[in-house]
Amino acid sequence: MIDTPYQPPQDDLVILHEDHELLFIDKPAGLLSVPGRGPHLADCLIARVQSVFPEALLVHRLDRDTSGVIVFARSPVAQRHLGLQFEKRQTRKQYIAQVWGQVTERQGRVDLPLIVDWDNRPRQMVCHETGRAAQTDWALIRHDIYGSRLRLMPLTGRSHQLRVHMLAIGHPILGDPFYASGQAGAFPRLMLHSRELRLRHPDGGRGLTVSAPVPF
Template identity: 50%
Template sequence: MAILNYQPPTNPYIKVVYQDDHVLVLDKPSGLLTVPGKALEHRDCLQLRVQRVFPEARIVHRLDMATSGLIVMAFGKSNQGAIGKQFEQRQVDKTYQALVWEHIEDDSGTVSLPLICDWPNRPKQMVDHERGKPATTHWQVKSRNLENNVSLKKNIPFSLVELKPVTGRSHQLRVHMLSLGHPILGDRLYAHEQALAARPRLQLHACQLSFKHPQTDVQLNFESPPPFNI
């Protein structure tokens, strides 16, 4: 599936949460690619914006275009490798918040479903128990709400959930919540028509990120409140 009508936000152009000589933490807006797309019109992205200001900054990990929130970059190859190794060894603590369709009956749980690219419908991912790579997500309901949605012309129930991925597969949180029958609101890839219409953007935000500084080994902890209405 191609990127339709790519119009990345420009205000703010980049939002720096933390900066030192080795590490750069940013708050990425929804609608901005992390790295450039293949087409010329998809060149604008977080990586290129940051490198115009900080030429030595390097990508360590990615967030989906539609996902907002905390993302870390590193200055120089050695710092990139040191932080990247923490991601590979699952030593980085990542927490997301999401608004999902309807009220989830249980208060918490774990989804462990293997994922693989759905090639005929890429970039969508799908559950595949034979060929998929292991993927695990812990979730917890923070609140259950009801709102009068003007666009849908009715009251809709939704849940605010905290998501902690153990693995980092593409679209993992989106597919895992869908597997529970509770797609994330505003998800143009996986939400059904009503859940898609409930919000103008994907209601998924990387709200907490913790890792060890690549030079000092000191634990760094960052938080960013969700920019969507709860």
């Protein structure tokens, strides 16, 4: 098991959208979505959110090192409604990533099953025998001096899916403490950001899209 120091940022909560059923937050990189094991991992986004909105309920998570849009429910009914949308893949998530190397194609899909790498948890790995299905669509935005800027659209929600899929096609995400090495790993943060989340509002079913500015 891999253990990395936990030094969460002390940024104020950034509320992207708030109404009677939903709460969208711009999560900073380096902050756990939920508490980990042990008191040193107690500081997390949901604890900070519940200190202001005690009724807030978890719907989904972002990796500790990923920043961007995350939604919380403000009632059990809203939590169930959103949970079903995520389970049935009715939400639409869009991420921005800076990856190592010049991506030559304009767009593509990574379809590689994933499973936990038990000896190196929390790392995940591709496994065609026992892995769970995982698909990611991607599109090239531009090339730059660091490599390539991509738009990533996960069709499934496996742990570390985007990070492992980018590594598998030879373009690890810059600054990734688990999957990038050498120059690709020499960045102050994981260059992965949850840019946009689209879903149906629990009250009435209307479409709602919330986005967060990319900090890199």
